[in-house]
Amino acid sequence: MALQVFHRTRILRSRIHSSWMTFALVFSLLLPVILGIGLYLKSASLLQEYSIWEILFSSKWKPLSGQFGMLPFIISSLWVTMIALLVAGPVCLLSAIHLTQYAKPIVLRIMHPVIDILAGIPSVIYGVWGVLVIVPFTADVIGPIFHKSITGYSILSGGIVLAVMIIPFILNILIEVFRTIPEELTEVTLSLGATRWMVVKHVLIKKAFPGIVSAFSLGLSRAFGETIAVLMVVGNVTHIPTGALQPGYPLPALIANNYGEMLSVPMYDSALMLAAFVLLVIVIMFNIVSRWMIHRLEKNI
Amino acid sequence: MSEHVKISVEDLNLYIGKQHILKDINTRIPENQITVILGPSGCGKTTLLKSMNRLTDLYSNVKVDGKILIDNEDILHTDTDITTIRKRMGLLSQRPYPLPMNIFNNVAYGLRISGRKNKAVLRKRVQHYLELVNLWEEVKDRLHDPASSLSIGQQQRLCLARGLSVDPDIILADEPTSALDPISSEVIERKFVDLKSQYTVVVVTHSLQQAKRIADYAIFMYLGEIIEQGPAADFFSNPTEELTRSYIKGLFN
Amino acid sequence: MNILKLRKAEELIFRIIMFLATTVIILALCMIIYSILHKGLPSVSWSMISQLPKGGFYFGKEGGILNAILGSVYLASGATLLAFVLGLPVSLYINIHLHKRKKLVNGIRFMLDVMWGIPSIVYGAFGFSVMLFFGMRSSLLAGMLTVTLFILPIMIRAIDEIVKTVPSGLLEATLSLGSTKSETAYRVYFRQCISGITTALLLSFGRAIGDAASVLFTTGYTDNLPTSLAKPTATLPLAIFFQLSSPIEEVKARAYASAVILTVIILIISIISRITSRKYQKNKIK
Numbered sequence: 157m158a159l160q161v162f163h164r165t166r167i168l169r170s171r172i173h174s175s176w177m178t179f180a181l182v183f184s185l186l187l188p189v190i191l192g193i194g195l196y197l198k199s200a201s202l203l204q205e206y207s208i209w210e211i212l213f214s215s216k217w218k219p220l221s222g223q224f225g226m227l228p229f230i231i232s233s234l235w236v237t238m239i240a241l242l243v244a245g246p247v248c249l250l251s252a253i254h255l256t257q258y259a260k261p262i263v264l265r266i267m268h269p270v271i272d273i274l275a276g277i278p279s280v281i282y283g284v285w286g287v288l289v290i291v292p293f294t295a296d297v298i299g300p301i302f303h304k305s306i307t308g309y310s311i312l313s314g315g316i317v318l319a320v321m322i323i324p325f326i327l328n329i330l331i332e333v334f335r336t337i338p339e340e341l342t343e344v345t346l347s348l349g350a351t352r353w354m355v356v357k358h359v360l361i362k363k364a365f366p367g368i369v370s371a372f373s374l375g376l377s378r379a380f381g382e383t384i385a386v387l388m389v390v391g392n393v394t395h396i397p398t399g400a401l402q403p404g405y406p407l408p409a410l411i412a413n414n415y416g417e418m419l420s421v422p423m424y425d426s427a428l429m430l431a432a433f434v435l436l437v438i439v440i441m442f443n444i445v446s447r448w449m450i451h452r453l454e455k456n457i
Numbered sequence: 458m459s460e461h462v463k464i465s466v467e468d469l470n471l472y473i474g475k476q477h478i479l480k481d482i483n484t485r486i487p488e489n490q491i492t493v494i495l496g497p498s499g500c501g502k503t504t505l506l507k508s509m510n511r512l513t514d515l516y517s518n519v520k521v522d523g524k525i526l527i528d529n530e531d532i533l534h535t536d537t538d539i540t541t542i543r544k545r546m547g548l549l550s551q552r553p554y555p556l557p558m559n560i561f562n563n564v565a566y567g568l569r570i571s572g573r574k575n576k577a578v579l580r581k582r583v584q585h586y587l588e589l590v591n592l593w594e595e596v597k598d599r600l601h602d603p604a605s606s607l608s609i610g611q612q613q614r615l616c617l618a619r620g621l622s623v624d625p626d627i628i629l630a631d632e633p634t635s636a637l638d639p640i641s642s643e644v645i646e647r648k649f650v651d652l653k654s655q656y657t658v659v660v661v662t663h664s665l666q667q668a669k670r671i672a673d674y675a676i677f678m679y680l681g682e683i684i685e686q687g688p689a690a691d692f693f694s695n696p697t698e699e700l701t702r703s704y705i706k707g708l709f710n
Numbered sequence: 711m712n713i714l715k716l717r718k719a720e721e722l723i724f725r726i727i728m729f730l731a732t733t734v735i736i737l738a739l740c741m742i743i744y745s746i747l748h749k750g751l752p753s754v755s756w757s758m759i760s761q762l763p764k765g766g767f768y769f770g771k772e773g774g775i776l777n778a779i780l781g782s783v784y785l786a787s788g789a790t791l792l793a794f795v796l797g798l799p800v801s802l803y804i805n806i807h808l809h810k811r812k813k814l815v816n817g818i819r820f821m822l823d824v825m826w827g828i829p830s831i832v833y834g835a836f837g838f839s840v841m842l843f844f845g846m847r848s849s850l851l852a853g854m855l856t857v858t859l860f861i862l863p864i865m866i867r868a869i870d871e872i873v874k875t876v877p878s879g880l881l882e883a884t885l886s887l888g889s890t891k892s893e894t895a896y897r898v899y900f901r902q903c904i905s906g907i908t909t910a911l912l913l914s915f916g917r918a919i920g921d922a923a924s925v926l927f928t929t930g931y932t933d934n935l936p937t938s939l940a941k942p943t944a945t946l947p948l949a950i951f952f953q954l955s956s957p958i959e960e961v962k963a964r965a966y967a968s969a970v971i972l973t974v975i976i977l978i979i980s981i982i983s984r985i986t987s988r989k990y991q992k993n994k995i996k
Contacts, residue, residue, distance in 0.1 A: 167890065173896070177895075178803070180803070184800050191832060195832070254732050270736055272980050272984075273980050274739050276917075377827055415927050435829060516810050554880045570889055
């Protein structure tokens, strides 16, 4: 009967849909594993020659003579991300408190699109902005303060550009975190005669502390993996930087800058894939820990 | 009881996690009558209703023991496709959930998934079911407006028409009038009375007045147990249990 | 009394600083957009957006950036479409089929959020090594696939955030009509969430069109229009990146013009998605 056939094809169609859905889900969840395995396999040939510690803690980067010490790049990465966090962290924290505790709703309505757009602007556009504004600013304003003549392509420039890039991420999470603190808690403290600011200082910050740390560390890991914008303003000189006004050469920039030539030098590609692998592992670990902390915070309140 | 039994629940126990929600439920719901399940909120009446078409499958940590027989088929332990079982029961929930489509398609949806595709047939059937719930006159000129543009009372009637469209023989209604204005409530109630000649109707309510108006058979639940059940006439005039008596007197709600 | 005054002063000072922090953020955005438009708008002309670069993108002083505009649109559309085909089923599945497995679903969401944090350069490096493994050259297809992976977690979570707001009463109502879960997913939930899904598509498209690090390895660059999936393709981010480092002013102008176009695309996307999330709600139940 026609109806029976209809019903059977209907059930069959549903089964096919369900199978595709299950496949898509499993594929999506395996993606980081696939990424990790792929990159690890590619970097295996280098790891057979040297131990991972030798590579990570040696400062000799001379691919042509087979030396792949990544310390200069790791130190550079640490410099730019730290500067980015030092700039973005306080700004975000203050602004998040302002927006959730003091500001009128209209300000929040303005800030939502601002945050969205900041988060949506591509990395390369931040790079152009860095080249146009931040690099000259570092060279012409910051340099002279320290009596140095510099080009402006420096760790400081990279850090400032990165700071602006991670502001929307950190701010978004902080606003969420402060929203999870129940209003009643604030009201109770207010009715004890405290001022709004005392509530913020004594209650809010303490309650939200794990969330604040997580937001910062998520911002940090975001900054750690940022490539193009930093690459455009940081100078890209292979050395271990000792000051913010020197040029640096962070890990992602290393990968991005050398893809063209890496095929001709033995093990060069292994080294770059290892760099990508290290980046992946660090970022995933940071993300897991900080997201877990936020998750716990939301559950406990 | 001489009537044919449509739904028979035997030793039903239901747990959510460690909570014992339904305790040793036994009842026989008569065909072509209106059965009303009464009780204060939280007594498990909605859960009992939803276990009848196995919507309890949707929630985590639910464990069900016992039997629910519909026309002597145990729907908890069966190979029959669950969609076929559910199609035999139209559900009307506390507040209307129209599908995100226009008015016409809300009713046609159920017909389409049952394999009726012919346009003229669809149109006729849709009109038929909309007339059945007294909605046709109100919406016949705006069949292509979104269903969400209707008033809540109209939406609930639309949902009833939608539920009837898949040709069920049971109607499960979960406090179907609690979100409605008195006039729409009355329309729904009257519809139930009209429909009972063709359908078996099970209504969960916490309105005693409503229960008195429409019930043929009444079940009173309290804290997950059936305290008392029986034909409505006896149940309301002459309850045997102390708890039922005080509930009917309106001593608690 | 003095302490009270001190407290008031402290609060006032902090309120001023906090207000300044918010202002700085708004100003930063304005400054970015201003500097890009200020530098780039003079270079934007009809010939800029309608012509190919002449004499090589890095040295030629003539021509425009049509290759990069079209390349980016192709690449981002393809990747968004692929990610949608993979991502939509996942979002629907975890909210409908896995409706009762709350813990599992939260675990999945957690994983996806973590994946959202993986930098695009890692996807780029991975895409590149897979490409070499299969003996492919850098091409539109390779770039598209890499970008698909990169935006997949974003797509899934963006749709999921919408789908999970659907009341379970709608699920119950639809299943009671005898629908299968898949029918519920595509016929009812999809419609119910259509505006949110549009926004998710736009968001993903914006990510796809703006990212440079993932296509740097995989799509290559060319002066020509994209004619085949197997050929290298120019993209806007790389048009900016490569041409900005040129010593020739006319070439740099192409970079600035590309930056304007990319910025405008991102701005338009964010405006449209603000509007769509308000409109298209007429069929939605609240």
